[in-house]
Amino acid sequence: MAVSLEQLKYPFSVEARSTAQKLARDVGSLIKILNEPGNDDLIDEAEERVFSAISQEEIKLPEIDREEAVLVYQAARLLVEKVCLNLNSPGLRRIQAEAESKAVNRHLSSERDRVIRSLCKESLGWQIESTGTSVERSRLPLSLRSFEYRIRFEDFLEVAPSFRDARWKLINRHLDAGWVPVRKSELYRLMSGKFKNLIVQSEIRVPTLPMRLTEAVQRFESEMETRKKEWEPVEYTSDSVTAFPPCIAQLHEDSINQKNVSHFGRFAMAAFLLKVGMGKDEMMRIFRAAPDFVQSLASYQIDHIKGKEYEPPKCKTMQDRSLCPVYLRTTFDPLCMYVEHPVQFYKTRTWENSKGITDHSWYARKRRKRQSF
Numbered sequence: 001m002a003v004s005l006e007q008l009k010y011p012f013s014v015e016a017r018s019t020a021q022k023l024a025r026d027v028g029s030l031i032k033i034l035n036e037p038g039n040d041d042l043i044d045e046a047e048e049r050v051f052s053a054i055s056q057e058e059i060k061l062p063e064i065d066r067e068e069a070v071l072v073y074q075a076a077r078l079l080v081e082k083v084c085l086n087l088n089s090p091g092l093r094r095i096q097a098e099a100e101s102k103a104v105n106r107h108l109s110s111e112r113d114r115v116i117r118s119l120c121k122e123s124l125g126w127q128i129e130s131t132g133t134s135v136e137r138s139r140l141p142l143s144l145r146s147f148e149y150r151i152r153f154e155d156f157l158e159v160a161p162s163f164r165d166a167r168w169k170l171i172n173r174h175l176d177a178g179w180v181p182v183r184k185s186e187l188y189r190l191m192s193g194k195f196k197n198l199i200v201q202s203e204i205r206v207p208t209l210p211m212r213l214t215e216a217v218q219r220f221e222s223e224m225e226t227r228k229k230e231w232e233p234v235e236y237t238s239d240s241v242t243a244f245p246p247c248i249a250q251l252h253e254d255s256i257n258q259k260n261v262s263h264f265g266r267f268a269m270a271a272f273l274l275k276v277g278m279g280k281d282e283m284m285r286i287f288r289a290a291p292d293f294v295q296s297l298a299s300y301q302i303d304h305i306k307g308k309e310y311e312p313p314k315c316k317t318m319q320d321r322s323l324c325p326v327y328l329r330t331t332f333d334p335l336c337m338y339v340e341h342p343v344q345f346y347k348t349r350t351w352e353n354s355k356g357i358t359d360h361s362w363y364a365r366k367r368r369k370r371q372s373f
């Protein structure tokens with residue numbers, strides 16, 4: 001019997017969990033099923049799922065046309081938990097949680113209203129209501145018309161505090177008799193955020209695994225070891241400038257040469273420099289060269305960006321703001337095609353510099369292209 005598409009898209013749903021429970025009532029029975037010779041495809045798919053998470057690629061739905069397909073997610077969780085246990089680190093669990101929640105968010109964005117409501121109510125135990133059709137909403141005050149749903153504030157607070165943006169603070173939301181109006185996209189973010197939290201908070205006691213599963217675990221461990229250097233936070237040193245992506249290098253150079261840098265450009269550079277560990281004094285030295293430099297204002301702005309933990313803008317935003325010289329075709333670096341964020345560029349280039357790697361042909365072998373120029 002084939003499993004429904006919804007069960008594969010939403011592993012946290014009551015239906016998916018009950019099918020999985022029916023097939024494998026506990027970890028021991030799951031391992032037994034996975035170890036059966038005819039079920040190699042479940043392990044292959046689970047392995048692929050975890051590798052997609054590690055390499056930050058899209059998690060695909062299992063292509064298995066029988067009920068056991070629902071166990072692919074369970075198997076992927078099992079393998080990840082074993083890696084966490086062996087390495088005594090929850091790192092891979094967090095990576096998996098992030099990737100799985102992104103996949104759910106993607107599926108939700110093209111989901112039917114009926115399924116959304118059922119997932120919220122039956123699977124997450126949330127109370128949500130529709131705020132009516134667009135015609136009905138047009139009678140509401142202007143500030144409330146774009147909110148398609150409302151959710152109970154206690155359910156909103158289950159997830160929203162884990163998001164950094166100020167719009168997720170209850171104090172910044174409209175609250176009416178305990179209901180918080182939310183846009184569709186916000187509801188999807190809350191739902192996928194809850195799924196992410198569920199994974200992060202869950203720990204599975206994994207016993208010794210049979211050979212076929214142990215081999216998969218070893219492959220993840222070796223992959224994690226290879227990538228560890230890329231993920232580790234990097235220390236800012238005086239050589240770090242050589243690892244700046246072209247966008248930041250340009251802003252840095254313009255600032256030092258007293259050229260005018262836009263307000264957003266300064267924000268992008270400050271958020272980036274803070275992220276990579278530059279100290280405030282050094283940042284002030286860079287900003288001091290600006291023609292309109294005001295010490296107290298620059299100091300306040302740096303403290304504000306740091307205090308609010310603002311993330312540096314992604315490549316897409318830099319391109320939209322005409323701050324990406326590669327996109328503007330005034331310079332080129334092959335690494336830009338394999339990143340979506342200037343900090344990703346910086347981490348990889350710092351690692352390459354530390355190893356003396358100047359041949360960049362490995363990008364094409366090891367990484368998926370993320371941008372074309």
Ligand code: SF4
Pocket residue numbers: 245246247248314315316318319323324325326327336337339340341342345
């Ligand atoms: S592609 Fe990204 S990292 Fe590269 S220069 Fe443009 S914004 Fe910076």
